[in-house]
Amino acid sequence: MGPAIAPNRPVVESIAIDLRQCRFLTGTSTFGCRNKRHFAVVVAREGGDRMGEQAINALLTKVFPTGMGFAFVALMQKHRLNLHISSCAARRDANNSGPRRGAWLRWRLEEPKSSARGRMIAGGGTHAPVIKGTAGTPLYNRRESPTQTRHDAATQVASMEVWGAAARGSAMPSVKAYRSAVMAPAARGVEFCSNVSPTAGKGTPFEARWYIGSTGVVTRQSGTFAAIPIYFIKNTQVP
Amino acid sequence: MFRQVPLSRLEGHELVPQAIIDRPTSHFTQRLNIPFTRGEDDFDTYEAAALELNGDIVFELKRYSGYPENSTTVYLPYDIDNVEQITRLIAIIADELHIPQTWISWQRRDNPYF
Numbered sequence: 392m393g394p395a396i397a398p399n400r401p402v403v404e405s406i407a408i409d410l411r412q413c414r415f416l417t418g419t420s421t422f423g424c425r426n427k428r429h430f431a432v433v434v435a436r437e438g439g440d441r442m443g444e445q446a447i448n449a450l451l452t453k454v455f456p457t458g459m460g461f462a463f464v465a466l467m468q469k470h471r472l473n474l475h476i477s478s479c480a481a482r483r484d485a486n487n488s489g490p491r492r493g494a495w496l497r498w499r500l501e502e503p504k505s506s507a508r509g510r511m512i513a514g515g516g517t518h519a520p521v522i523k524g525t526a527g528t529p530l531y532n533r534r535e536s537p538t539q540t541r542h543d544a545a546t547q548v549a550s551m552e553v554w555g556a557a558a559r560g561s562a563m564p565s566v567k568a569y570r571s572a573v574m575a576p577a578a579r580g581v582e583f584c585s586n587v588s589p590t591a592g593k594g595t596p597f598e599a600r601w602y603i604g605s606t607g608v609v610t611r612q613s614g615t616f617a618a619i620p621i622y623f624i625k626n627t628q629v630p
Numbered sequence: 631m632f633r634q635v636p637l638s639r640l641e642g643h644e645l646v647p648q649a650i651i652d653r654p655t656s657h658f659t660q661r662l663n664i665p666f667t668r669g670e671d672d673f674d675t676y677e678a679a680a681l682e683l684n685g686d687i688v689f690e691l692k693r694y695s696g697y698p699e700n701s702t703t704v705y706l707p708y709d710i711d712n713v714e715q716i717t718r719l720i721a722i723i724a725d726e727l728h729i730p731q732t733w734i735s736w737q738r739r740d741n742p743y744f
Contacts, residue, residue, distance in 0.1 A: 534696055538672050559671040560637075561644035563708065567673035569696045577696070591743045592711060595647045596736055597697055598673075599744075 521548055524623035527584045530571035531599055535579040535628050544581050544628035551624065553583060554616040555601070564617040565590070566601040566608070573597055576627070584623040632726045634664055635688065637680045645690050645705035649720045649737035651729055654700045655679075655693050662727060664691070683723065701735070713742050 533539045533553070547553055555566035568583070569576075574597050576582045587607030589599035601608045603617045611618045655677045658664040666677040678692040690705040697703065704723060710716060716738045724734060738744075 534674055536674050536695075537670050538674075556672040558644065558673065559669065560641040561708075562642065563644040564672075574696050589744075592738070593646050593708075594744045595650060595703065596741070596744060597650075598647060598694070600646075 519629070521626040521629055522624070523548055523551065523626075524584070524621070526623045526625070528572075530582055530584055530623075531568035532571050532574070532576035532582040533568050533580050534577040539580060539628075541628040541630070544626045547581055547583070547621070548624055548626050551621050552611075552618045553581075553585070553621055554611055554618045556616055564603060564610075564615065565593075566617050566619050568599050569597060570594075570599055576625075579628050581628065582625045583621040585619045585621045587619040632681045632683050632723070633685075635680050635682045637667055637669070637678060639682070639688055640680050640690060643688060644708035646708050646711075647692075647703045648706045648710075648716050649704040649723075650697075650735050651702045651704065651724075652700060652733045652735045653702055653729070655691065655702050658691060658702065658727065666691070683719075683726065687719065689719075689723065713739050 535541070535544075538556075553566050553568070555564055557564045558567075571582055585607075587601060587605075590602040590605040590608070593600045593602060601617060601619050603610055603614070607619060609618050609620075610616065655666045658679065659666060664679050664681070666679045668675065668677050670676065674694045674696055676692050676694045678690055680688060680690050682688050687710075688707065691702050692705055693699075693702050704720060706716060706719060710719065720734070720737050723729075724731065
């Protein structure tokens with residue numbers, strides 16, 4: 392936790408979150424954060440509940456000048472910041488926030504400890520990552536996208552398999568993932584381990600692919616999908 | 631000689647990443663007037679442009695969202711799997727696109743087993 396920002400400081404006004412400030416925060420280590428990319432944003436509202444990204448965007452749009460909320464979220468995503476949603480933060484502070492009462496944005500720094508990730512920083516419950524199995528190496532990850540949805544992640548956890556369809560225009564299904572050793576997982580996605588090695592000669596230092604025909608790669612749904620068994624998965628697409 | 635072709639020209643081709651260039655996709659748009667199209671596939675969201683080399687080999691310049699921002703990856707057809715042939719093609723593509731070797735941060739010959 393960064394000592395420079397008081398836990399209950401109403402940041403909307405005091406930091407006057409703007410993009411310059413964001414860059415400053417991401418570009419410095421003077422807040423005592425070992426990994427400058429790992430700091431957290433807490434978005435809270437009075438009596439608030441958990442908010443999805445869409446709700447955060449809507450909130451930020453109300454708090455900030457036109458467009459800045461979206462830009463802010465985009466900046467966070469660009470820098471792969473962890474996003475934490477508070478369900479009860481700073482009602483007392485909210486009472487002093489004047490016109491912005493009820494809409495809060497607060498910064499907290501978070502140590503990049505695995506034990507701290509995914510837990511609620513300021514009150515309320517959170518959706519901790521779903522972890523199944525014991526992590527090994529190498530680790531791979533897939534980012535949340537239209538083809539890696541929350542539903543897909545839940546299915547991967549339940550089945551302990553990762554499936555892959557053919558790329559656009561192709562008829563060759565393959566499982567595709569980023570290599571965590573060089574491409575850190577995004578804030579939302581899945582990270583997994585498999586005993587099945589990627590198909591040699593078809594990936595890059597960043598990307599691994601498993602094609603049907605390679606040892607351990609199986610087919611699903613009559614060859615529509617390639618699939619690999621996994622023995623560890625961490626699902627941060629929750630909720 | 632290369633020319634840009636519609637992404638639909640890639641239909642039926644499985645493309646494999648064979649070289650990574652240390653330049654953003656915008657470099658190719660600005661310097662070579664190659665517009666990129668945003669899309670998504672089974673892996674991730676991306677920006678891509680399809681090109682044809684000497685009216686023969688189709689290839690793709692692409693950056694998936696998870697790749698470094700200042701990078702563009704060259705994708706070649708799946709069936710081109712001989713490292714020497716890949717290396718030769720990458721050299722030709724680099725020449726055509728005015729890419730010095732120093733901008734190629736990785737290519738297949740560097741590690742054929744990836």
